[in-house]
Amino acid sequence: MSTRLLLGLALNASLDGIDAALVRVDGLGLAAVPVVERYARTPLLPAVRDALRRGTGASPRAIGEALSAAVRQLVAKNGVDLRSVLLTGLHLPAGGAFDTAAEFVVEITGVTVWSQFAARDVSAGGTGRPFTAAADYLFAKSLTEDRLLIHLGQVASLLFLPAGAKVTDLIAFDAGPGGRVLDEFVRLGTRDRELSDVGGTKAVQGKCLDAVLAEWLAHPHLGRKPPKAIAGEFGPAFVTTAFDAAREQSASLADLLCTATHFIARSVGGGCRQFVPPTGRPRGLYVSGGGVRNGFLWQLLQQQFPGENLRRTDDIGIPALGRNAVAAAVLAGLTLDGVAANLPLLTGASGGRLVGRFLPGDPRNWAAVTAWAAEQMWDYGQINRAA
Template sequence: MTRPAFFPLLHQPRRVLVGLMSGTSVDGIDAAVVSVTGQGEAVAAELLAFFNTPFAPQLRSRIFEAFSPEKATVRLLGALNMELGEAYAAAALHAIREAGLTPQDVDAIGSHGQTVWHEPQGDPAFTVQLGDGDVIAQRTGIPCVSDFRTADLAAGGQGAPLVPFTEFLLYRSETECVLLQNIGGIGNVTVLPAGCRAEEVSAFDTGPGNMVMDGLMARLTDGRETMDAGGRTAARGRVCAPLLEELLRHPYFRTPPPKTTGREMFGADYVDDLLARGRALGLSGEDLVATATALTAESIAAAVREYVMPRTRPARLILGGGGSYNPTLVSFVRRALEPLGIRVQTQEELGHSSDAKEAVAFALLADCTLRGVPSAMPSVTGARYPAVLGKLSFPGGVE
């Protein structure tokens, strides 16, 4: 059911919104300024400007503390919620200037926030995203939609993934099945069958994306490097097939969708255990990173083979997210999927931006919220009904 829009102006043919996103890799805030036109399934989005603001080292360190139940005190979480609100507001204002606009030209902001914990199978199920929407609204003078996941949780869903609704709007094809694979800290895939309706879309987390590789690099370099830039470390190593086979027996990969995962399953403890296994096998650091890179690629292929191909035959998979800039990982994904008859493309090969894709998605989701349009997909999250997502913060002025 479509509810009344909060703002009549959002019935206008054209709206301008800012989407904000920071993912599980914690490499910075993505801000996309987006022009949105049309209504319903005829909606279209044009990227006007995109800017990434890296997190200051001290703030990034505090975010990683918040990932640990032993360190995540109420004081830390409360302070970070406000600090991140300030950081998101600054990122939004910078992106607006980059677009040659002023805050008065922008109708709304959609901010995903920084996930520090996501436990959809908990009793009760809960999720925690930091970066207060009220702070963003007050500092920018622009209405802000935030805290997108809890409405779907309350409706009995996983609270994730949420981007598939926007992928359905922007990427579906009448003639072929298209897969959208994001490789951020976690990997997730959206399945768009040829000529699909919204209720036929499915999506789920495939497993670790960059998270394990990043964690290994940080441990192996004593924090000097936080990612395998350009896939160079993995390219120098050799995949340990026995260890890879063991890693692929993790229960998560055998769990059918709907499902989501995060640092709770593939975070610091998982990386520490993998390091210990690698040392016991006499593997070099390069071999371990190569094996972790192969784990991401093979888990994607396994997810497609086990949970997608029995229902539909994908023609192509479009890679996005930070992992698509890792040529070693991309080559591993191509090698894993080509035997399945699936061609692999990147967002850049199609003229899009891997960096901006999820920030654009949260601009579109905010547009839906403000028009009273449900954007959670029960076929994706397992919810009992489609919910209107997010909480709305109004500005009282700009300091």
């Protein structure tokens, strides 16, 4: 029987909640058909949220308990026995307390956890991004329509799936900065009294600083050919320099946020025009990430695609706010099926790899996981063929 129930967990880009998804998967490997049974976001306790946002650190136990609480709430609301879940996929930032939080999730839930997608890809020469591509492919592939998936998370990324695409036909890359830059500007501008521009309400009141925008649009990352991923290019140094320059020009925080929001939208539109080839076929545009709740960013992004309509990825079965959690579940399942899900043509790795790390659950669950893997991977030679 090739049906299994998987969980996906991810810390959301704003660092204020846990995204949890329950995914039912029928079929195997890249022929599988995943369906999101339920998705929910569970708010973090204020102490944990503030520690993460301000970089002062939260303990692995606190993070693990928050993740486990999200699991319990999700399965309880869906009337699911946790013992029926085969595997949990976990997507967290790398390093520090995050690397050991998975241990607490296993201890509390008893379900095997798969995590740390990027590490193996990076060791093979890749960037570890895009994270969601193989999972997105299973949800978004279409025989009749080209599809462009735009993710507005901490960074802004693009994934293009031509009609009838195989995984080797995908184009994906980080187009430019995303919500992290906006959040950092707000944090600096309010001296930590506020941590985000909810809905873009401050940005829409400002004016775009054209000279600053032109300088940002000349950033080398935007013109670099894929595969490419954003690491530190738009990190603290960029934010501090931009903030100080705006203050010297007597620009307001609203002006800086307005300019940065224009920059995000222009990065996405420009990246699409530069690196996504026109095909002449109908094209669907689907948006995910926290940026879908920013009305000003949505408006500016729509202007980059005249004559086309932006829609949320919910329309193709991927919760717009839970794309990473859904991907974590599906990628865990693909790895267990023996699929090299890092897609080296997109990450720049030297080849396909079985990525991630498995932490065994309780004996009953771990026996089910290993039995599944043994059945799918009896022919080791098949592992790299799919990717």
